[in-house]
Amino acid sequence: MIVSRYVTIPMISLLKNANLFAPQALGVKDLLVAGGKISAILDPSETTAPALPTGWNVEVVDCEGATALPGFIDGHAHITGGGGEAGFATQVPPVPLTDFTGVGVTTVVGLLGTDDTTRGTENLLARVYGLREEGMSAYCWTGGYHYPLTTLTGSAKTDIVYLEPVLGIGEFAISDHRSSQPTYEEVVRLASEAHVAGLLTGKAGVIHFHLGDGERRLEIIERAIRETELPARVFNPTHVNRNPALFDDSCKLLDLGGYIDITAFPKGSAAPGLEAVDAIALAVNRGLPLDRITLSSDGGGCLPCFDSHGQLQHMDFGRAATLHETLQAALQMGLGMEIIAPMLSTNVANLLRLKGKGRIACGYDADLVLLNANNEITDVMAKGHWHKRNGMTVIRGTFE
Numbered sequence: 001m002i003v004s005r006y007v008t009i010p011m012i013s014l015l016k017n018a019n020l021f022a023p024q025a026l027g028v029k030d031l032l033v034a035g036g037k038i039s040a041i042l043d044p045s046e047t048t049a050p051a052l053p054t055g056w057n058v059e060v061v062d063c064e065g066a067t068a069l070p071g072f073i074d075g076h077a078h079i080t081g082g083g084g085e086a087g088f089a090t091q092v093p094p095v096p097l098t099d100f101t102g103v104g105v106t107t108v109v110g111l112l113g114t115d116d117t118t119r120g121t122e123n124l125l126a127r128v129y130g131l132r133e134e135g136m137s138a139y140c141w142t143g144g145y146h147y148p149l150t151t152l153t154g155s156a157k158t159d160i161v162y163l164e165p166v167l168g169i170g171e172f173a174i175s176d177h178r179s180s181q182p183t184y185e186e187v188v189r190l191a192s193e194a195h196v197a198g199l200l201t202g203k204a205g206v207i208h209f210h211l212g213d214g215e216r217r218l219e220i221i222e223r224a225i226r227e228t229e230l231p232a233r234v235f236n237p238t239h240v241n242r243n244p245a246l247f248d249d250s251c252k253l254l255d256l257g258g259y260i261d262i263t264a265f266p267k268g269s270a271a272p273g274l275e276a277v278d279a280i281a282l283a284v285n286r287g288l289p290l291d292r293i294t295l296s297s298d299g300g301g302c303l304p305c306f307d308s309h310g311q312l313q314h315m316d317f318g319r320a321a322t323l324h325e326t327l328q329a330a331l332q333m334g335l336g337m338e339i340i341a342p343m344l345s346t347n348v349a350n351l352l353r354l355k356g357k358g359r360i361a362c363g364y365d366a367d368l369v370l371l372n373a374n375n376e377i378t379d380v381m382a383k384g385h386w387h388k389r390n391g392m393t394v395i396r397g398t399f400e
Contacts, residue, residue: 011035011384012058017044018068018370022360023341028065033366036384040362063370067337070345070360071106071367071382072323075352076171076208076238076261076296079110079127079138080119083302083317085178091115092317094127095300097134097397101387103321104344104377105297106367107137107357111171113210113301114178116144121152121159121166128165134397136382137357137365141170141208146180149190156190160197160205167204167352169194171238174220176212187220188228195234204352208261209237211246218249225256232258236351238296239263241279243272251288259292259351262343264322276322277329284339294351295343297323328375 013033020026020041032040077100081092100108110128112119124140131138142159143149149169151159159166169190173179191207198205209221221235232253238261240250250260264276274282276295283293298318323344330340349358356365370379380388387395 012056013381013384014058014060015068015368016060016062017065018063019065020068020360021337021341023070023338023346025338031068031360031368033381033384036366037356038360038362038364038366041360066378067371067375068360069104069337069341069369069371070358071369071380072104072344073107073109073348073352073354073358074100074105074297074299074320074323075109075294075348076263076298077108077110077320078113078298078300078318079108079131079140080112080124081300082113082115082298084115084118085302088118090302091118092300092302095320096400097131097136097395098387098393098400099299100131100320101136101380101382101395102393103324104369104380105136105299105320105323106369106380106382106387107354108139108299108320109167109352110138110140111208112141112144112150113171114145114173116146116150119144120150125152125163125165130398135385135387135395137367139165139167139352139354141168142166143169143172143190145171145173145176145178145210147172147182147186147190155193157193157197160194160203161200168198168206168208170206170208170236171210172207173210173212175214175216175218176210177214179210179212182220184220184223188224188230191224191228191230191234195230198353202353206234206236206351209235211237211239211242211250213243213246217246218253221253222249225253225258232256233351236261239298241265241270241274241276244274247274247279247282251283251286254289254292257292259294259347261294261296263318264295264297264326266319266322267325275329276326277333277335280326280330280340280343281333281335284335290339291342291347291350293343294348295323295326295340296348297321324377331375
C-alpha cells in the first residue's frame with residue numbers, strides 16, 4: 001500500500017514532553033514542527049497548544065518522556081544495491097525506503113562499490129531522486145572503487161559542481177585486491193579535484209576511501225597529507241574497523257584533523273576486525289577526538305570474505321538497521337547518548353557540510369527519532385512527516 005505523506009500527515013506538530021538529545025542533552029522539552037522544520041524548542045511549563053484556525057491540520061503528540069534524537073545520517077549506503085563479486089546473481093537489489101526510515105535513517109548518501117561497470121552514476125542519481133520523492137533526504141558520491149572514475153559529466157570535479165546531490169568522490173578503493181591499484185599521483189589528483197569542487201560549491205569536497213585488508217593500509221593517504229597542501233579532512237577512510245592494525249593507523253588521522261568512518265557490520269561478521277561498538281569504546285578509552293568519528297552501515301552492500309588467494313569464502317550484506325543496533329549496544333556498554341548520537345548525526349553533517357541536518361535546533365530540518373525506555377525506535381519523522389508512528393510504518397516506498 002502506498003501512503004501519501006501530503007494527504008495524511010499534519011504539517012504542524014507540537015511534540016510535548018520529549019527527553020531531548022540535540023544531540024547534547026537538553027532535558028525534557030516541547031518541539032514545535034512547522035513546514036518541515038523545527039520552529040521552536042520550548043520549556044513544557046511555558047507551552048500551550050497553539051491557537052490556530054480549525055481548518056489547519058495540526059496535531060499535538062505527548063511523547064511522555066521518550067528520548068528524541070536527530071534523525072540518523074547514513075553516509076555510506078549502496079542504495080542501488082551492491083555486490084556482484086560472485087557473479088551477476090549475487091548483485092544485491094536496490095534498498096527500499098523503509099529499510100532506512102524504519103530504523104531511524106532520515107538522510108542517506110548513496111555510492112557505488114566494486115561494480116561500477118553495470119551500475120553507474122546515472123542510476124545512482126535516479127535512486128537518490130526516487131528516495132527524495134518518497135520523503136527522505138538523499139545524496140550521493142560520484143565514482144566507485146576504480147580509476148578512472150565512473151562519472152556522469154566526464155570528471156569528478158564537474159559532477160560535484162553541476163550535480164546538486166553529489167557531495168564528493170567515493171567509495172574509492174585502496175589496499176584491496178578489488179581496487180584498480182591506484183598510484184599515489186592518481187589519488188592526489190582525485191583528492192585535489194574533490195577539494196576544489198568543494199570550495200566552488202560549499203559541498204563536502206572529500207574523497208571517501210574504501211579500505212581493504214591490504215598491508216599498505218593508509219600509506220597513500222598518510223603520504224598525501226604529509227607531502228601536499230590538501231587538508232586532512234579531504235581524505236576520509238571508511239571500514240576502518242575491519243582489522244585492528246587498520247584501526248590503529250586510522251586513529252592517527254584524527255590527530256591530523258581528519259575524519260574516520262566506522263562501519264556497523266552485522267553482528268558477528270566483523271571478525272577479524274572490531275565490532276563497531278568495540279571500536280567506539282576504544283576511541284573513548286584512548287581519549288581520541290570523538291567529534292571527527294562517524295558511523296555508517298554499508299547498507300545494501302555486499303560483505304564478502306575472501307581467502308588469501310582472492311577466492312570468495314562466504315558473503316553477507318549490510319543493513320541500515322545495524323546503526324540502531326550499535327546505538328543500543330553502546331548504551332548497554334555504558335557509553336553515553338552524547339557520545340554515540342553525534343556519530344550518527346552531527347559529526348556526519350559537519351563532515352558532509354549538510355546544512356540544516358544533524359541537530360535538533362530551530363530552523364533545522366525536522367528529522368527526528370523517538371526511542372522508548374528500552375531504546376527501541378517507536379517513531380521516525382523526516383522533514384516534518386511521520387514515516388513511523390507508534391511502531392507502525394506510515395509511509396512505504398512505491399513498490400513496498
